Amino acid sequence: MNLLKNKVVLITGGSGGIGKATAKLFAANGAQVMLVGSTESKLKQTIEELDFPNISYSVADVSRSEDTKRYVSDTLSRFGKIDIFFNNAGIEGESKPIEAYSEKMFDRVIEVNLKGVWLGCQFVLPKISDGGSVIITSSVAGIKGFKGLGAYVASKHAVVGIMRVAALENAHRNIRVNTIHPGPVHTRMMRAIEKQIAPDNPKEAQKGFEAAIPFGRYAEANEIAETVLFLASDQSAYITGTTQVIDGGMCIA
Numbered sequence: 162m163n164l165l166k167n168k169v170v171l172i173t174g175g176s177g178g179i180g181k182a183t184a185k186l187f188a189a190n191g192a193q194v195m196l197v198g199s200t201e202s203k204l205k206q207t208i209e210e211l212d213f214p215n216i217s218y219s220v221a222d223v224s225r226s227e228d229t230k231r232y233v234s235d236t237l238s239r240f241g242k243i244d245i246f247f248n249n250a251g252i253e254g255e256s257k258p259i260e261a262y263s264e265k266m267f268d269r270v271i272e273v274n275l276k277g278v279w280l281g282c283q284f285v286l287p288k289i290s291d292g293g294s295v296i297i298t299s300s301v302a303g304i305k306g307f308k309g310l311g312a313y314v315a316s317k318h319a320v321v322g323i324m325r326v327a328a329l330e331n332a333h334r335n336i337r338v339n340t341i342h343p344g345p346v347h348t349r350m351m352r353a354i355e356k357q358i359a360p361d362n363p364k365e366a367q368k369g370f371e372a373a374i375p376f377g378r379y380a381e382a383n384e385i386a387e388t389v390l391f392l393a394s395d396q397s398a399y400i401t402g403t404t405q406v407i408d409g410g411m412c413i414a
Contacts, residue, residue, distance in 0.1 A: 164394040166191035169240040171232070173223050173281060174250035176203040178348030179298065181211070182382035183247060183389045188213035190390065195236040197221050197250070223250045223277030229284045237288065244290045245393045248281040249298040250274075251316075253350050256309040256357035267312045274316035275323075282327050282338075292335045296392045297324050299340040301408045309358065321404060328402035337401040339392050344408030345370045345379045375410030 170187050174180040175196025184194050184207070193215040198204045204218035219235040221228035236243055254270035255262060278297055286295065302310060303317035321340055328338035345351050345367075355363035355370075371377055388407050391397055406412055 163191035164390060164396070165245070168192045168244040168393075169195070169236065169242050170245040170247065170393065171195045171197065171236050171243050171285065172247040172249055173197040173221075173232075173277070174298070175218065176200065176207040177249075178346060178350070178382040179343070179385050179389075180247070180249050181207050183249070183386040184216065185211050185213075186383065186386045186390050187245075187393070188216055190394075192245070193240050195219060195232070195239060197223065197232045199223075223281060224272035226280055226284070229277075229280040233284050233288055242290055243285060243288055244293045246281065246285045246289060246293070246295045247298075247389060247393070248278050248285075248295060250277050251298060251300075251350075253354050254310070254312045256354060258309060259311045262311055270312040270316055274313070275319050278320045278323055282323060286327065286331055286336065289336060293337075294393050294397070295324075295327065295331075295336065295338040296389050297338070297340045299324075299342050299404070301342050301344045301406070301411050303340065303342055304404070304406065304412050310354070324404075325402055332401065337392070337397060339397075339401060339403045339405055341385065341388055341392070342404055342406045342408065342412075343380060343385045344374060344411040346382055346385060347379045348382060351379065373411055373414055374408070375414050378409065380407060380409065 170192045172180050176198040196218045201220045217239050219232040221232040251274045255266050299320050300317040302314045324340045355366040359366040
């Protein structure tokens with residue numbers, strides 16, 4: 162299928178598990194893809210592994226306005242336009258109760274997960290093609306609370322507010338803006354969270370999460386990518402301002 166033929170896609174967090182899986186699916190559907198990440202070696206490795214001709218990268222800290230302006234400029238210089246923006250970059254932070262949470266780590270989680278999304282919308286939306294699509298990665302943590310993940314939960318709730326405002330402000334250009342809310346996914350981020358929760362036995366932490374999911378398992382990154390593809394494609398032409406939950410039933414359990 163070529164659901165994104167002749168479309169230019171910009172993906173932040175492009176070398177992470179969900180970003181990489183989405184880039185692969187988008188490229189296979191005919192898109193030209195710009196990956197954004199903070200580590201050049203990881204971006205280069207991702208492009209080598211994906212092995213598609215129309216994928217480039219831009220090194221940037223999404224929490225910095227000058228870096229954000231640069232990745233937008235790099236995309237326009239390389240591909241000439243932006244049709245789809247997967248505003249996906251994020252970090253997990255610490256797993257500690259609020260009273261023990263590091264102020265420095267709180268600030269960094271908010272910088273990347275919230276300010277990074279804000280800056281992405283601020284500088285990409287004026288350049289995105291009319292009729293384009295913006296997909297913002299939130300989380301089940303943007304819908305419900307999780308003990309020990311206060312900063313992450315706060316940031317993922319907050320990006321839903323950005324999404325709703327951006328959807329209203331850009332509807333006159335037929336630009337769709339939606340959030341996705343994955344449950345636990347087999348990625349580096351969940352491995353890190355499991356290790357923080359149960360340093361001596363992270364598998365037990367995984368079992369605890371799985372027990373809270375009616376489907377009884379984590380998602381695979383490609384399963385999240387399929388929903389992102391739908392929201393990016395013309396198949397979702399009348400969908401905006403929504404929270405798309407992809408969690409195996411975790412939020413209803």
